[in-house]
Amino acid sequence: MKTRLPLPVHLQFWDLFLIELSNWRWGWRNLALTGTVLPMFGIVLLGSFARELGASALSFVLVGNLVMALLFEHMGKLISHFAYLKMAGSLDYFATLPIRKNVLILAASSAFFILFLPSMFVVLAGGAWILGLELQIHPLALLVVPLCALPLAGIGALMGVSFRTPEEAAAVGRLLTILMLAIGPVLIPPDRLPGWLVWLGFLSPATYAASALRQVLLGPLTSRLLLDSAVLAACIIISFWLVDRKMDWRED
Secondary structure, three states: OOOOOOOOHHHHHHHHHHHHHHHOOOOHHHHHHHHHHHHHHHHHHHHHHHHHHOHHHHHHHHHHHHHHHHHHHHHHHHHHHHHHHHHHOHHHHHHOOOOOHHHHHHHHHHHHHHHHHHHHHHHHHHHHHHHOOOOOOOOOHHHHHHHHHHHHHHHHHHHHOOOOOHHHHHHHHHHHHHHHHHOOOOOOOHHHOOHHHHHHHOOOHHHHHHHHHHHHHOOOOOOHHHHHHHHHHHHHHHHHHHHHHHOOOOOO
16 A cells, blocks of 8 residues: 655645634634724723823834734634644644644644734724824735734644643633733833833743834834844744644654
8 A cells, every 4th residue: 555645835734724714714703803802992091091101102002902912812812722622632633644733833823813814904903093193014014913923823832732721721821911911011111111021021022023013013114123023033933843842743
């Protein structure tokens, strides 16, 4: 009997992407609702306090709430998704197929990202209108926005496969989300934070994501974007490598 050769990587990705997307066709309304309502309320509430501080503080409110939506609706959902796959034995099924672990993670992340895009556009446009900010979207946003989402996807997948139950993974994920929003200049400008929180923020990918998004969505571009992009790319490599080591799979 001839052994069936694995599909090329791009075909593996496409098939898994369609599987992941179809699995969430019933939940896209919930994703759009929670990914839009929560950050919009955050923009209204924080914006009412930040108006006196000027456009710079308002830019932190807008982009910080966009990062919050990414954390809750991208990283958080991937935590729950991979925790459920592990508990239900679906990862054991995928392990029997001639596919790569990282392709599965990338396909799941891409599916969630596609479902998140409508919420992102609403939060970005609606938040800018509420805060009276003028968007200056740079073409590099097409690269930077996915670059900000992928590290969170890797962290979400890693946490999802690291805990015994989805409940444990979700609880730790919510705690991590709060910490990533609280440390560093994500929602609040650095001059309004204690120095130790600013320094702790350098350990969080959310800090670099917020900085990169502010530059490509509101401007201006600075050399800091190179640092932000490099750190985010390193976070992608590290998180995907860790989940590749942690996820149970067949022997190569």
